Amino acid sequence: MTADDSLGRLDDDSYPAYTMGRAAEMLGTTQGFLRAIGxxxxxxxxxxxxxxRRYSRSPLRIAARARELVDHGTPIEAACRIVMLEVRLEEAQRVNAEYRRAAAEVHPRTAA
Structure with missing residues (x-):
């Protein structure tokens, strides 16, 4: 792998670029918090x-949302469940939008 290949991976949201310590530092939390949500x-x-343990940016965004809820008084177990549901809802909305686009291409509305 060349240096350019390695640097290109830093743009990849799924590349595990961050150690647990660095991830906790970035989130302003503890390694114990990351272990708990894991x-x-x-x-x-x-x-x-x-x-x-190494983390990529994508799960760290999810962890940041859980930390936000915990910081506002939500118990960690409930915060994790809420975030899981939010992620599922976002994915369902994305899939629904794709289906609507595909249906619009197959059955375009005609002008009256």
Missing amino acids: EARLITPLRPEDGH
């Missing part, structure tokens, strides 16, 4: 050969 299966860190 145990609740809200996010799953990758574990390369060295065995250390």
Whole structure:
């Protein structure tokens, strides 16, 4: 892999670029918080050969939302459940919009 390939991966939301310590620092939280939301299966860190947890930007955005809820007094288990439902809703809305676009292409509305 070339240096250019490695730098290009930093633009990839799913590339596990951040250690647990760095991820916690970026979120302004603790490593224990990241472990807790991992145990609740809200996010799953990758574990390369060295065995250390590594995070990509995509799950860190999810973790940031959970932290926001916890900071406002929501218990961590409830915050994880809320965020899981929000993610599922967002995905369902995206799929629905795709179906609507596809249906509009197949059955375009005719002008009166």
